Amino acid sequence: MRKFLLIFLSIILIPQLQAAEITATSCINSEIDVVVLGSGGPELTDRRASTGYLLREKGKARFIIDFGAGASLNFERVGGKIEDLEALLFTHFHVDHVNDLPAIIKASFFSDRERDLPLYGPTGNHIIPSTSVFVERQFGVNGVYPYLSDFLTGEAVYRLIPIEVNADHDNPRLFTTKIGDFSIQAIGVDHGLLPSLAWRIEKDGCSLVISGDTNNSGKTLEHLAKTADIFIAHHAVPESSKDHVAQHLHMKPSEIGRISRDSKVHHLLLSHFMHRTEHTEDETQSAIRSYYNGPLDFAKDCDIYQLQTGKKIGSCM
Numbered sequence: 001m002r003k004f005l006l007i008f009l010s011i012i013l014i015p016q017l018q019a020a021e022i023t024a025t026s027c028i029n030s031e032i033d034v035v036v037l038g039s040g041g042p043e044l045t046d047r048r049a050s051t052g053y054l055l056r057e058k059g060k061a062r063f064i065i066d067f068g069a070g071a072s073l074n075f076e077r078v079g080g081k082i083e084d085l086e087a088l089l090f091t092h093f094h095v096d097h098v099n100d101l102p103a104i105i106k107a108s109f110f111s112d113r114e115r116d117l118p119l120y121g122p123t124g125n126h127i128i129p130s131t132s133v134f135v136e137r138q139f140g141v142n143g144v145y146p147y148l149s150d151f152l153t154g155e156a157v158y159r160l161i162p163i164e165v166n167a168d169h170d171n172p173r174l175f176t177t178k179i180g181d182f183s184i185q186a187i188g189v190d191h192g193l194l195p196s197l198a199w200r201i202e203k204d205g206c207s208l209v210i211s212g213d214t215n216n217s218g219k220t221l222e223h224l225a226k227t228a229d230i231f232i233a234h235h236a237v238p239e240s241s242k243d244h245v246a247q248h249l250h251m252k253p254s255e256i257g258r259i260s261r262d263s264k265v266h267h268l269l270l271s272h273f274m275h276r277t278e279h280t281e282d283e284t285q286s287a288i289r290s291y292y293n294g295p296l297d298f299a300k301d302c303d304i305y306q307l308q309t310g311k312k313i314g315s316c317m
């Protein structure tokens with residue numbers, strides 16, 4: 001078997017993140033939106049799909065960001081076509097962010113996709129494999145789905161190409177690339193022991209930023225989220241939480257509010273709910289409002305938000 005191709009894209013080293021180029025421009029494209037494929041976390045009792053988002057332009061699927069359990073059903077509900085996708089982007093490899101990946105790779109066999117599909121994700125460590133090893137262990141000839149290995153070897157009609165992005169939040173480096181006519185940026189964020197990334201996707205001055213799961217101890221999010229048209233922040237612990245483990249992994253609403261204020265985000269969308277953050281809307285709002293006074297929404301599965309206005313424009317339910 002031919003070993004599958006690893007592509008290491010150039011990463012721009014920026015000693016001082018403040019010096020990096022994220023310029024404030026206004027969104028001039030009304031046809032870019034984001035679909036919430038899943039607004040939940042790992043629980044299976046919350047009546048929400050696990051985490052996933054779909055960025056579309058003119059109703060066409062362009063980028064999937066995370067793809068947890070149930071996200072594939074909502075991708076189907078919104079009429080997403082695998083052949084339209086530019087890339088899959090992953091924040092990290094916890095189950096609730098990646099569990100529907102085999103489903104979409106298998107389903108692609110029945111789609112019209114012919115061009116290679118890049119899969120971007122974090123570097124690994126002693127706790128969890130890197131993106132390339134993660135993909136190999138699933139779809140390689142010795143992986144758990146060897147019957148899908150053609151997608152790595154190039155013997156299928158297209159090739160799945162894993163691309164690793166440095167997720168070190170202690171020495172954060174802004175990753176930048178261009179995919180199609182979209183500008184993509186990512187930066188390492190602190191999610192306990194798991195290497196994790198936050199993502200920014202931008203076109204025509206319209207920007208979507210997704211925090212991923214993080215406690216933001218490295219203060220890397222406020223840089224990436226600068227003047228984001230929509231900032232999706234993961235709301236997995238309530239303001240009143242005394243759970244030290246949870247707080248080690250996630251940020252409280254007050255931190256989300258502070259980031260949103262400091263980054264001057266245009267619209268804040270809370271997602272990745274868990275039982276402990278359901279029915280805490282008043283407490284959450286007041287914690288956020290002590291920092292940030294802009295538009296604020298609580299995501300539900302299948303919600304569709306337009307980047308230009310930040311407004312909900314539909315649902316795939």
Ligand SMILES: [Zn+2]
Binds near residue numbers: 094272
């Ligand atoms: Zn999660």
